[in-house]
Amino acid sequence: MSISDLAPETLQLIFGETLFQCPVPSLRQAPLLLAQICHIWREVTIDTPSLWATCCFGAPPVRSSVGQRRRSASWGIKNIQLLELWLSRVGKQTLRYEVYISPHREDVALEVVSLLLQHVQQWGDIALDFPAIVLPESMLTQSDHVFTNLTKLTLNNASVAAGFNSPNQSLQSTGSWLTPEQSFPVLRHLNLPYMPRPALGPLGFPWSQLSSLQCSGWTADDGVVVLLPCVSLQKFTYRWSIPGSSPRAMPVHRLPLLRYLQLTNQALLAVLSLPALTHLHLQGVVRQGPDPFDVVRELVSRSSCGDTLESLTLNEEAAGGIPDTLYQLLQQLPALTYLSLNFDRGLPLGLPTMVPILSDPGCLAHLRTFVFRAWMDDDPDALPSLLEAFKKRVQVTNSALEKVALTVQARPSVVTPPASPPDHYPAAQSAEYLARHLQLVSPLIVEEFRTLALNAGLRLRLVAARPTDGFRDGNGQFVNREEDMDILVDTGMTGEALYRCACTFCLSDVDA
Structure with a gap:
């Protein structure tokens, strides 16, 4: 046959x-x-x-080898014939479509919206990336359409606020024949990337029934505004454009179901109470105002979430000292299984910071995954001391530690200007400066780390990296190019598996 x-x-x-x-x-x-x-x-x-119910139209952003998202050279749907073809063959299937339209193709944008709106009862998981002239939000929320099966919606239009002039408008439908709950009866996941502040006000979505929300604004205050009606949230990701902004003085807002929180920095934490918090990710702790680790400690105490918080990610974004309160904070988190600390901005936080923490068997007793990145100066005892701390950690009976990613980095020139080659330096000397990471770690220490990993059954990755200046992309993001990283030890931790959080919330996959 x-x-x-x-x-x-x-x-x-x-x-x-x-x-x-x-x-x-x-x-x-x-x-x-x-x-x-x-x-x-x-x-x-x-x-x-x-076969026709799932598709991505218009060459979406593609993921580079280091996880950064970038546009392909010719992204954006050029005409609607292919979309029409797919819709003609999809029958009554629930749609999982992504549609991207280039900013220069406004001529097809309205046609695409009109065509998709003829199938609103089949929308299930829809992502729309539209040019400035089109406001699909208004077409969705100010109409008599009923999106019967729509559970997840992504709308990307950075100029959506063009028609709105007040960030304080009510989070209710404006001019719709139906209430948001009637229009979107099963909508649970909403993603509004790159949406300016005024857009957060009048959009007519059923905020109170959302379980997952991703959005952006101008200030931390805008995050509070959009959170107020979202009483059912389990996951909230919010980025704002003014990193140093702080929310106005106001009563603490309690979100009893929120388990996953990812923020630009710690500013919003001061006005939140999160008793069910499992996953906290601060993209950058900022050294303006109160000590960031104290802010997190206060959140934990106020929310009584020390026994639920399993995952903590802290990245440094601004200059300033790192206080001893990091140790005090981690002592308050007995349930922590995943810890990621990225301090690569040349701050006074080096490898010795983690030595007393890892050496204390009562601190982070359930830690399974540890990701740490920090600069390393000329202290010859820094890495050996950290190695000894790891040895003590894995020798503890029933040690939970399974995966370690350790990146040591040549000290950035923003802290030590004399070490930075001026523009007029000969190319040979500049190359020598950029290659300093190759001499950071001795072969003896490398072999000791490899032996430790093999004897303890650790999945370990030890990397020496260039200083941050000189190899960040246009967005200021660290670039893990092959020439910037010297992988010294890798016992089965290739790829991104090591960095994937495995807390109970992330494993539950609320966005599925």
Whole structure:
């Protein structure tokens, strides 16, 4: 029996397994590829609506090798013929579509919106990336459409605030025939990236029923405004454009169900109470105002979440000293299983900071994954002391530590200007400066770390890195290029697996 002799129902099941997670309209991918093989496969492909229910139109942002997102050179849907073709074959299937329109193709934007709105009852997981002239939010929230099956919605239009002039407008529908709850009865996940502050006010979404919200604003205050009606949130990711801003004095806002929180910095924490918090990610602690570690400690005490917080990520973003309160904070978190500290801005926080913490068997007793990045000066005892601390940690009975990613970095020139080569330096000396990380760690220490990992069964990655200045991208993000990293030890921790959080919230996958 050949594959062509299989029943159409069997072929449909097989074809369904050939789809990429987010397929694109291409003759090299299913379903179009399947339709080219023979007339039988073509008929089966066309008559299988599920093959046409998931697609990404318009060459979305692609992920580079280091995880940074960038646009392809010719992104954006050029016409709507392919979208029409997919919709003509999708039957009554629930749609999982991503549609990207280039800022220079306003001519097709309104056509695309109008075409998609003819199938609103089939929307399930929809992402729309539209140019400035189009405001799909208004077309969605100020109409009599009922999005019966829409559970997840992403709207990306940075100029959506053009028609709004007040950030304090009520978070209710404006001019809609239906209430937000009637229009979006099952909407639970909302993503509004790059939305300026005024946009957070009048959009008519059912805020009170959302379990996951990602958005952005101008200040920390805007995050409070959008949070107030979101009483059912379990996950909140919020970025704001003014890192040093702090929310106005106001009563503490209690979110009893919130388990995952990712913020630009610690400013919002002062006005929140989060008794169920499991995952806290601060993209950058800021040295303006109160001590950031004290702010986190106060949140933990106020919320009584020390026994629920399993994952903590802290990145440094501004100059200033690192206080001893980091140790005090970690002592308050007995349930912590994942800890990531990224202090690569040349601050006075080096490797010795973690020595007393790791050496204390009563601190972080349940820690399974530890990710640490910090500069290393000329102290010859810094890395050996940290090595001894790890030895003590793994020798403890029932030690939970499983995975360690340790990056030591040549001290950045923002702290030590004499060490930074001026522009007029000869190329040879500049190259020597940029290659300082290659001499950071002695071969003896490398071998001791490798032996420790093998004896203790640790999945360990030890890396020496260049100083941050000179190899950040245009957005100021650290770039893990091969020439910037000297991987000294890697016992099975290649790829991004090490950095993936495994707290109970992340494992529950609330966005699924």
